[in-house]
Amino acid sequence: MLKDGEKGAVLQKDGSFAIVPHFPLGIVTPGDLRNVADIAEKYEIPVLKITSASRIAMVGFKAEQIDDAWNDLEPGIGHAVGLCVRSIQACPGTTLCRLGKQDALGLGMELDKRFHGLVLPNKCKLGVSGCMNNCAETPIKDLGFVGKKKGWTVMVGGNAASRPQLAQELYKDLTDAQALDVADKVLHYFKENAKKGERIGRMMTRIGFEKFQADVCPDCTII
Numbered sequence: 001m002l003k004d005g006e007k008g009a010v011l012q013k014d015g016s017f018a019i020v021p022h023f024p025l026g027i028v029t030p031g032d033l034r035n036v037a038d039i040a041e042k043y044e045i046p047v048l049k050i051t052s053a054s055r056i057a058m059v060g061f062k063a064e065q066i067d068d069a070w071n072d073l074e075p076g077i078g079h080a081v082g083l084c085v086r087s088i089q090a091c092p093g094t095t096l097c098r099l100g101k102q103d104a105l106g107l108g109m110e111l112d113k114r115f116h117g118l119v120l121p122n123k124c125k126l127g128v129s130g131c132m133n134n135c136a137e138t139p140i141k142d143l144g145f146v147g148k149k150k151g152w153t154v155m156v157g158g159n160a161a162s163r164p165q166l167a168q169e170l171y172k173d174l175t176d177a178q179a180l181d182v183a184d185k186v187l188h189y190f191k192e193n194a195k196k197g198e199r200i201g202r203m204m205t206r207i208g209f210e211k212f213q214a215d216v217c218p219d220c221t222i223i
């Protein structure tokens, strides 16, 4: 019997399973979409759902179809389920949006390469917005980045769970390299200091925001 989360399959209410192939930042090629559509038709799955995190959930597999379905996806397409960095959302940023102040897709792609799937004490969602309009919902992400004229502002501790919490501004005026370094520090601090099941926001509240801010990156510019 396949368990929830095993082989990247998520147990559904009706006993079927969903798989969610990983397309970084929700960017897909026509080939990716054809591949997903072909598999959906081959296994006659009833639902393809574009999720709030810009992922494509393929819902309705039987347990015995999961291995074959993954094998039918193009090589290299992974997944992340359970307690880990499992979604990284980014807006079009300066690549496409006329309001963009920073390259949200560039930073988001690098975050995805480095941290997608990193195992943590609880799930962790990242967001990268190219300007203060926050189209990647940065204020409700566990770890978020907002592009401003002078660089990235890092926001930490947001979530939209049963007790929603707004992220707090942690550091500002960071370059891409500094933003990536802070992401690494925040995630590793979380890994080492959170209690099992705690999101970053709850951990921060327990530890105290000022201590957290001072601990994570003593040299960063504090807001």
Ligand code: SF4
Binding pocket: 091, 092, 093, 094, 097, 098, 099, 100, 101, 104, 129, 130, 131, 132, 133, 134, 135, 136
């Ligand atoms: S957050 Fe800003 S840069 Fe990103 S899509 Fe929205 S308006 Fe454009």
